[in-house]
Amino acid sequence: MKFAHAIPMIAACGILLLAAACGGRSSHPNKITTTGSNVQAIAVNSGPAGNYANGAFTSVTVCAPGSSTCQTVDGILVDTGSSGLRILSSALTVSLPPQKASDGNPVAECLPFVSGYTWGPVQTADIKISGETASSAPIQVMSDSDFPVPTACSNFGTSRNTLTALGANGLLGVGIFAQDCGGACVTTGPGNPGLYYECPAAGCVVVGESLTQQVPNPVALFAADNNGVILELPAVTAPAASINGSMVFGIGTQSNNALGGATVYAVDANGNFVTTFSHQPYSQSFLDSGSNGLYFLTSSITGISVCPDASFFYCPASTQTLSATNAAATGSPSGQVSFSVANADNLFSNNSSDSVFEDLAGPNSLAGFDWGLPFFYGRNVFTAIEGKTTPSGTGPFWAY
Amino acid sequence: MNKWRIRKCHGNWATLCLFAGILSALLIAAPAFAGLGEDVRSVQADQAHMQGTLRTTQNAAYTVQEIKSPTGTIVREYVSASGKVFAVAWQGPWLPDMRQILATYFEPYQKAVQAQGNSRAARRPLMIEQPGLVVESGGHMRSFAGRAYIPDMLPEGVRAEEIR
Numbered sequence: 001m002k003f004a005h006a007i008p009m010i011a012a013c014g015i016l017l018l019a020a021a022c023g024g025r026s027s028h029p030n031k032i033t034t035t036g037s038n039v040q041a042i043a044v045n046s047g048p049a050g051n052y053a054n055g056a057f058t059s060v061t062v063c064a065p066g067s068s069t070c071q072t073v074d075g076i077l078v079d080t081g082s083s084g085l086r087i088l089s090s091a092l093t094v095s096l097p098p099q100k101a102s103d104g105n106p107v108a109e110c111l112p113f114v115s116g117y118t119w120g121p122v123q124t125a126d127i128k129i130s131g132e133t134a135s136s137a138p139i140q141v142m143s144d145s146d147f148p149v150p151t152a153c154s155n156f157g158t159s160r161n162t163l164t165a166l167g168a169n170g171l172l173g174v175g176i177f178a179q180d181c182g183g184a185c186v187t188t189g190p191g192n193p194g195l196y197y198e199c200p201a202a203g204c205v206v207v208g209e210s211l212t213q214q215v216p217n218p219v220a221l222f223a224a225d226n227n228g229v230i231l232e233l234p235a236v237t238a239p240a241a242s243i244n245g246s247m248v249f250g251i252g253t254q255s256n257n258a259l260g261g262a263t264v265y266a267v268d269a270n271g272n273f274v275t276t277f278s279h280q281p282y283s284q285s286f287l288d289s290g291s292n293g294l295y296f297l298t299s300s301i302t303g304i305s306v307c308p309d310a311s312f313f314y315c316p317a318s319t320q321t322l323s324a325t326n327a328a329a330t331g332s333p334s335g336q337v338s339f340s341v342a343n344a345d346n347l348f349s350n351n352s353s354d355s356v357f358e359d360l361a362g363p364n365s366l367a368g369f370d371w372g373l374p375f376f377y378g379r380n381v382f383t384a385i386e387g388k389t390t391p392s393g394t395g396p397f398w399a400y
Numbered sequence: 401m402n403k404w405r406i407r408k409c410h411g412n413w414a415t416l417c418l419f420a421g422i423l424s425a426l427l428i429a430a431p432a433f434a435g436l437g438e439d440v441r442s443v444q445a446d447q448a449h450m451q452g453t454l455r456t457t458q459n460a461a462y463t464v465q466e467i468k469s470p471t472g473t474i475v476r477e478y479v480s481a482s483g484k485v486f487a488v489a490w491q492g493p494w495l496p497d498m499r500q501i502l503a504t505y506f507e508p509y510q511k512a513v514q515a516q517g518n519s520r521a522a523r524r525p526l527m528i529e530q531p532g533l534v535v536e537s538g539g540h541m542r543s544f545a546g547r548a549y550i551p552d553m554l555p556e557g558v559r560a561e562e563i564r
Contacts, residue, residue, distance in 0.1 A: 112494065114539060284539070293524055
């Protein structure tokens with residue numbers, strides 16, 4: 001940020017406050033690391049479907065385990081809100097071995113997302129990103145045709161298994177969880193949420209799946225730099241067609257991934273922390289690079305109108321500058337965040353060829369604050385994986 | 401909310417609970433649909449489907465039937481004085497069976513989701529605000545929350561914010 005642009009921000013926050021304390025963004029630009037064997041380039045652009053807003057994309061190489069039979073798939077959405085690599089069957093040309101259950105039947109997964117599900121076989125790959133490798137890692141291949149979608153899966157909603165529905169060739173889940181499901185899916189019986197299936201010819205049935213067979217956050221399987229990631233994206237002050245940044249693997253494992261002055265925010269067992277807005281705390285709040293806007297509360301609480309043609313975006317008459325406070329799930333530390341909400345209809349109609357919008361926002365009903373990709377612009381955001389040690393304590397946590 | 405009280409299966413409620421138990425036993429073959437827009441009896445079917453435990457609370461305008469699944473996910477069904485489920489809300493590590501809790505509104509819900517597959521691809525919370533159906537769904541892997549209600553069926557004086 002240029003100094004001239006910083007003046008109004010400082011003034012708006014109070015002369016006595018330092019810019020760094022006002023909104024958490026320093027008046028100095030965040031440093032974006034571009035070199036190192038643990039650094040992967042990412043870009044925010046319109047994505048492989050050509051119409052994404054605020055999606056951070058990268059490429060991932062998958063190989064048949066232990067072989068040089070590989071494919072590099074681009075247009076993969078970087079998602080700190082989930083864990084696991086998922087690739088559309090339609091984007092995958094390399095042949096990967098299916099995962100087999102103990103009785104020899106192939107394994108498939110149904111993964112519910114907010115508005116639907118991904119379905120398809122679990123296969124095994126060496127995942128290569130930058131100089132890092134996750135060897136023999138389970139991934140999900142998103143396909144409705146390898147095995148028929150079980151009723152219990154389609155009952156979650158709508159399939160996200162197409163480029164049109166996903167807007168990406170796949171998802172790279174690099175969130176706080178080491179696996180997508182965890183202990184619940186290991187169990188058998190009514191406590192199993194029904195994500196993993198084995199698929200004999202007679203049809204797919206829910207199966208208990210060990211932690212090592214579940215689809216993992218690939219970072220957790222790297223030989224080194226495996227305790228988390230940093231997303232580094234530049235500040236954005238106006239709509240843009242694209243911006244470039246980095247995904248850096250490891251936290252405090254190399255000279256290029258130290259926490260530095262970042263504040264560590266512990267999260268709870270469900271991956272949430274607390275955002276306070278207008279003196280009201282919302283304990284199901286979270287950071288998520290895979291959400292494409294700043295989604296929070298409702299019109300009746302914020303007083304900001306939703307768009308007449310799209311109730312999932314806010315459309316204030318003029319851009320609103322707001323403030324909230326994020327705190328660790330344990331209550332402290334905490335820090336203020338300032339953010340802006342623009343009129344989404346105007347953003348899109350006035351900038352139809354752009355894909356980067358730092359003040360795109362919408363309502364989020366019951367789930368607190370969903371700090372999507374615009375939160376990451378101008379901040380280096382650390383995501384530490386559960387159970388992994390870092391110089392600033394054991395994950396899970398976020399830091400920025 | 402101190403105006404609410406929790407009904408438990410002892411004291412004056414024992415007879416009612418016994419009745420509820422018999423009713424639920426009779427309902428094994430009963431409702432084809434359960435959940436939103438259906439009769440209060442459908443709550444028992446939802447409980448059976450989720451293999452969950454049921455807790456009932458009530459205030460002046462409606463009753464809340466809260467089903468806790470062994471997976472940790474909680475579904476709350478809001479029942480009007482006339483015995484109809486006018487709203488459902490959910491919260492927990494896993495998304496509930498949306499077809500089960502939205503019942504006959506599941507198909508309109510799916511159509512609305514697909515209609516939003518718009519010119520701007522995106523992953524974001526779901527907001528469906530139609531005259532006859534509101535569905536709001538948010539969260540992330542291992543933490544979901546949402547609600548659905550039929551605006552015309554909200555009892556007088558009940559605000560949507562109460563559904564959570």
